[in-house]
Amino acid sequence: xxxxxxxxxxxxxxxxxxKSLKCEQHLGHNAMYWYKQxxxxxLELMFVYNFKEQTENNSVPSRFSPECPNSSxxxxxxxxxxxxxxxxYLCASSQPTSxxxxxxxxxxxxxxxx
Amino acid sequence: xxxxxxxPEALRLQEGxxxxxxxxxxxxxxxxxxxxxxxxxxxxxxxxTLYSAGEEKEKERLKATLxxxxxxxxxxAPKPEDSATxxxxxxxxxxxxxxxxxxxxxxxxxx
Numbered sequence: 001x002x003x004x005x006x007x008x009x010x011x012x013x014x015x016x017x018x019k020s021l022k023c024e025q026h027l028g029h030n031a032m033y034w035y036k037q038x039x040x041x042x043l044e045l046m047f048v049y050n051f052k053e054q055t056e057n058n059s060v061p062s063r064f065s066p067e068c069p070n071s072s073x074x075x076x077x078x079x080x081x082x083x084x085x086x087x088x089y090l091c092a093s094s095q096p097t098s099x100x101x102x103x104x105x106x107x108x109x110x111x112x113x114x
Numbered sequence: 115x116x117x118x119x120x121x122p123e124a125l126r127l128q129e130g131x132x133x134x135x136x137x138x139x140x141x142x143x144x145x146x147x148x149x150x151x152x153x154x155x156x157x158x159x160x161x162x163t164l165y166s167a168g169e170e171k172e173k174e175r176l177k178a179t180l181x182x183x184x185x186x187x188x189x190x191a192p193k194p195e196d197s198a199t200x201x202x203x204x205x206x207x208x209x210x211x212x213x214x215x216x217x218x219x220x221x222x223x224x225x
Contacts, residue, residue, distance in 0.1 A: 108157045
């Protein structure tokens with residue numbers, strides 16, 4: 001595996017379900033991110049982890065719960081979601097200490113809440 | 115608050131018809147401006163980083179330029195495979211992790 005991988009690629013869940021999204025980066029980076037992408041809207045940063053420590057939480061509802069067990073893996077736990085949470089969820093990683101700050105993205109999980 | 119505005123929202127080109135995409139930004143100290151390409155159903159793919167006004171970067175038919183207020187992505191003699199959504203993002207000097215994205219320009223190139 002290379003780059004950033006995400007599973008599952010597609011997920012349909014009811015409002016009462018609990019599910020988790022998984023992200024793994026194979027780039028040796030120390031920072032990982034969750035973004036939400038809705039149609040016709042800019043990417044919204046949800047959470048940032050640096051060396052497993054959460055550094056940003058952009059007022060995300062508590063029904064989204066991130067977990068970063070190590071610098072290569074990132075999870076997003078979902079529970080009691082709303083239909084408006086349907087979107088493409090993207091994971092990214094970067095290595096800010098290298099002098100460049102570009103983020104590398106995974107393919108995303110397309111989430112549909114019914 | 116950092117802001118990024120991309121125009122036009124959509125662009126339809128004939129193969130070989132060169133054009134430019136605009137990214138206007140406001141940021142409290144620019145660390146870098148980034149261009150990404152996103153194909154339908156996929157994650158954004160990194161293209162360029164620009165750091166200072168006057169800088170230019172090229173990759174195949176794409177050329178990105180930067181001024182103090184905006185960036186342009188020039189597509190020269192596009193081919194159908196250049197069809198995608200192009201995203202612009204800025205990062206402030208004050209934050210190593212934050213990227214503020216524009217909504218993107220969707221480019222369609224017809225053969």
